[in-house]
Every structure is written in structure tokens, then in C-alpha cells.
Amino acid sequence: MMKSKTKGTVLSQSCIAPGIYDLKIKTTLASDAHAGQFVGVFTKDASALLPRPISICGVSDDKDSIRLVYRVAGKGTDEFSRLDEGDDVWLLGVLGNGYDISKLAAVGNTEPARVLLLGGGIGIPPMLELAKELKAAGVNAVSVMGYRDDKAFLLDEFTAYSDTYVATEDGSLGTKGNVLDAVRENNIAFDCICACGPMPMLRAIKQFAGDKPAFISLEERMACGVGACLGCVVKTKEVDHHSHVNNARICTDGPVFDASEVEI
Ligand SMILES: Cc1cc2nc3c(=O)[nH]c(=O)nc-3n(C[C@H](O)[C@H](O)[C@H](O)COP(=O)(O)OP(=O)(O)OC[C@H]3O[C@@H](n4cnc5c(N)ncnc54)[C@H](O)[C@@H]3O)c2cc1C
Ligand code: FES
Structure with a gap:
């Protein structure tokens, strides 16, 4: 529309x-x-x-x-x-497409599913609404948010919706390091991952997820925002039905993608 x-x-x-x-x-x-x-x-x-x-x-x-x-x-x-x-x-x-809450609720082997939310820097804000919607749907979420330092904006609010952990680059709060360091340090079990943050973090998460589903939000540079300019394409495994080539438009097909379906 x-x-x-x-x-x-x-x-x-x-x-x-x-x-x-x-x-x-x-x-x-x-x-x-x-x-x-x-x-x-x-x-x-x-x-x-x-x-x-x-x-x-x-x-x-x-x-x-x-x-x-x-x-x-x-x-x-x-x-x-x-x-x-x-x-x-x-x-x-x-x-954009947003997260499919019912798909997340149905994922994995545990009942109910355990969804790991990973946010880095300015990728943290969208994870808060996701934590809220998952809780409303009865899905167990664990949030691990990564900051540069102790200016941990929104962190308190995550605790209302999920078990919450924190990582900081300078070690001033929680685990010293990144969100994956905090997941390992706290032995956090999960059925699937939802993540938003800088590209190096998303690449590491895609690898870390292994066989488990990971849904990543790509917040790269964008122009028209409505699918018209192709200024935001990402390479995909499957051929896109619109362009007939191996790419997708982040603004309309995403920004949330199954990590296994995009090349990042
Ligand atoms: C789907 C999507 C969701 C986003 N959500 C948020 C959000 O919730 N909160 C938030 O703070 N930002 C978010 N961003 C990034 C935000 O759109 C940019 O920071 C903003 O457009 C910069 O505009 P500007 O005019 O202030 O800066 P500009 O003058 O356009 O750019 C200033 C600097 O920011 C960099 N920059 C511009 N766009 C981006 C981008 N998309 N990613 C990384 N660096 C960029 C430029 O390279 C430049 O160095 C999102 C981006 C996308 C694509
Ligand atoms: S920003 Fe124009 S097609 Fe996505």
C-alpha cells in the first residue's frame, strides 16, 4: 500500500x-x-x-x-x-516488515520458546518494543544489551519484560566486552535470536547462532524507504520475486531478515 x-x-x-x-x-x-x-x-x-x-x-x-x-x-x-x-x-x-511474533513463539524445542534479544548501541531501542510484544504473547525473552559505557539508556525498562543482562565495552556495567561475551559468561540458553546493532555485531551473531534461527534487523543507510530506489539492497540466498535477482530491499522486504537468508 x-x-x-x-x-x-x-x-x-x-x-x-x-x-x-x-x-x-x-x-x-x-x-x-x-x-x-x-x-x-x-x-x-x-x-x-x-x-x-x-x-x-x-x-x-x-x-x-x-x-x-x-x-x-x-x-x-x-x-x-x-x-x-x-x-x-x-x-x-x-x-518495514517487523518481527513475526507468532513465528517467534513457535520456534525451537522448548515450551514456551526462549527468545534471546541482542541489541547493540542504537540497535537497542527496537528491542524494547519487541520485548514488550513478546511478553504480551507469553513468550520468554532474555535481553542482553550492549553499550559503550555505563550510560545504559533504556536498560531499566527491559527488566519489566524480560530477564536482562548487560555488556559494556569499558566494563563499567555487567560483562566487559560485547553482547556475545555476556551470553557466554552467563550461560544463557536460547531457541532463537533477534538482534539489531552494528554490522560487525550482526555478522558475529549470525555465526554464533549456528543451526538456531536468528532474525536480524539491518539498519543500514536508506534513501526512499518505500522500495523505489534500490538504495538499500542486501544480497540474498534466494532470488527476489520483485527484481528477479539475488537481492532484497531492506526498506520493504526488511529490515528484519532471517540471518540464514542474507549475505552480510
Ligand atoms: C531501518 C532503520 C532504522 C533505524 N533506527 C534508528 C533508531 O531507532 N535510532 C537511531 O538513532 N538511528 C536509527 N537509524 C539510523 C538513522 O536513520 C540515521 O542515524 C539517520 O538517518 C542519520 O540522519 P542525519 O541527518 O542525522 O545524519 P546524516 O547527516 O545523514 O549522517 C550523519 C552520519 O551518520 C551516518 N549514518 C547515516 N545513516 C546511517 C545509518 N542508517 N546507519 C548508520 N549510520 C548512519 C552517516 O554515515 C554519517 O556519518 C535507523 C536506520 C535505519 C535504516
Ligand atoms: S531505500 Fe529506496 S528501495 Fe529501499
């Missing part, structure tokens, strides 16, 4: 760690927003026509608003960090 620009209203915004912002937006898009999906957020700069993709970090219980947690990376996100309560914000969405 064609996505059109939708106006939202900023409910609140706060800085939750250095350079990390927590933005709540009242929008009709919330009624159909799910974990792993994202919205395009437009800047006011008319020369920058393409919206910036930001993942759904939360959907309010009344399905009235969405929550975006983002890092200031450049001009667009810097502009968003100055949005204030009552401001208008234009959105494109909801975009």
Missing part, C-alpha cells in the same frame, strides 16, 4: 544519555505500528526531501502515540533533538 506523509504532534522529548533522545509523538500511525518496523521522519529543510528512518521503540497502550529513541548522528537528527512539546512533525510510515 502506498504510504503518505502524516502529521504527528510531539508529546514530549527528553535527553536520556549523551546525544541520545527519547521522543514521543501522537500519531495515527501508532494504531498499526509493531516491533521491528520504523517510520521516516522528515526534516524541515526542503533540500533534504528524504525522511530519516527511525525504529519504533514503543507504542502506547492506547495505540495513540509512538516512541522513538535516536542518536544525534548528523543534520537531520540534530534538528529532531530540538523538537518540543506541541510541535508538528511529519512522518512516513509505518515502514
Whole structure:
């Protein structure tokens, strides 16, 4: 279905760690927003026509608003960090496939399935909505979140939905090292993995998962966000039904992929 620009209203915004912002937006898009999906957020700069993709970090219980947690990376996100309560914000969405909760619930050999959520850096926000949706579906989730240091944004909130562990690069909280170091150190058992984070982390997770299913969210650079420009393709094992070649568009076929089906 064609996505059109939708106006939202900023409910609140706060800085939750250095350079990390927590933005709540009242929008009709919330009624159909799910974990792993994202919205395009437009800047006011008319020369920058393409919206910036930001993942759904939360959907309010009344399905009235969405929550975006983002890092200031450049001009667009810097502009968003100055949005204030009552401001208008234009959105494109909801975009992407998101996680299939019923598929996750059915995976593996244990009853109920044990889903391991791995988030690294700015890949952490989408994992929070996923933890919430899994808990609501009665699925056991274990969250392992990886940060640079003790500015562990959102970490407390994960504990409401899952057993939660932390890894930090500098060792100031939890396991010193990355999320996989924390999984090994704590002997965490799992039936499948869902992960979002930097590409080297996703590559390591794909290898670590072995025969177990791993669903990874690829948040690489994106342009149109709606499948038209092919600016976001990833190599796939199977031939794509749309392009008839071995690739998929991250923005429409993803951003969530079965790790065994993509070459990263
Ligand atoms: C599906 C998807 C979901 C995303 N979800 C989130 C999220 O929840 N929170 C969040 O903070 N960010 C998220 N991102 C990344 C975010 O879209 C970029 O940081 C943002 O578009 C940068 O825009 P800018 O104008 O501020 O920076 P620009 O001026 O466009 O770029 C500034 C710097 O950021 C780098 N950059 C730009 N886009 C990306 C990207 N996609 N990944 C890594 N580096 C990038 C550039 O190379 C450059 O160094 C997501 C990206 C995708 C594709
Ligand atoms: S960003 Fe244009 S096709 Fe994906």
C-alpha cells in the first residue's frame, strides 16, 4: 500500500544519555505500528526531501502515540533533538516488515520458546518494543544489551519484560566486552535470536547462532524507504520475486531478515 506523509504532534522529548533522545509523538500511525518496523521522519529543510528512518521503540497502550529513541548522528537528527512539546512533525510510515511474533513463539524445542534479544548501541531501542510484544504473547525473552559505557539508556525498562543482562565495552556495567561475551559468561540458553546493532555485531551473531534461527534487523543507510530506489539492497540466498535477482530491499522486504537468508 502506498504510504503518505502524516502529521504527528510531539508529546514530549527528553535527553536520556549523551546525544541520545527519547521522543514521543501522537500519531495515527501508532494504531498499526509493531516491533521491528520504523517510520521516516522528515526534516524541515526542503533540500533534504528524504525522511530519516527511525525504529519504533514503543507504542502506547492506547495505540495513540509512538516512541522513538535516536542518536544525534548528523543534520537531520540534530534538528529532531530540538523538537518540543506541541510541535508538528511529519512522518512516513509505518515502514518495514517487523518481527513475526507468532513465528517467534513457535520456534525451537522448548515450551514456551526462549527468545534471546541482542541489541547493540542504537540497535537497542527496537528491542524494547519487541520485548514488550513478546511478553504480551507469553513468550520468554532474555535481553542482553550492549553499550559503550555505563550510560545504559533504556536498560531499566527491559527488566519489566524480560530477564536482562548487560555488556559494556569499558566494563563499567555487567560483562566487559560485547553482547556475545555476556551470553557466554552467563550461560544463557536460547531457541532463537533477534538482534539489531552494528554490522560487525550482526555478522558475529549470525555465526554464533549456528543451526538456531536468528532474525536480524539491518539498519543500514536508506534513501526512499518505500522500495523505489534500490538504495538499500542486501544480497540474498534466494532470488527476489520483485527484481528477479539475488537481492532484497531492506526498506520493504526488511529490515528484519532471517540471518540464514542474507549475505552480510
Ligand atoms: C531501518 C532503520 C532504522 C533505524 N533506527 C534508528 C533508531 O531507532 N535510532 C537511531 O538513532 N538511528 C536509527 N537509524 C539510523 C538513522 O536513520 C540515521 O542515524 C539517520 O538517518 C542519520 O540522519 P542525519 O541527518 O542525522 O545524519 P546524516 O547527516 O545523514 O549522517 C550523519 C552520519 O551518520 C551516518 N549514518 C547515516 N545513516 C546511517 C545509518 N542508517 N546507519 C548508520 N549510520 C548512519 C552517516 O554515515 C554519517 O556519518 C535507523 C536506520 C535505519 C535504516
Ligand atoms: S531505500 Fe529506496 S528501495 Fe529501499
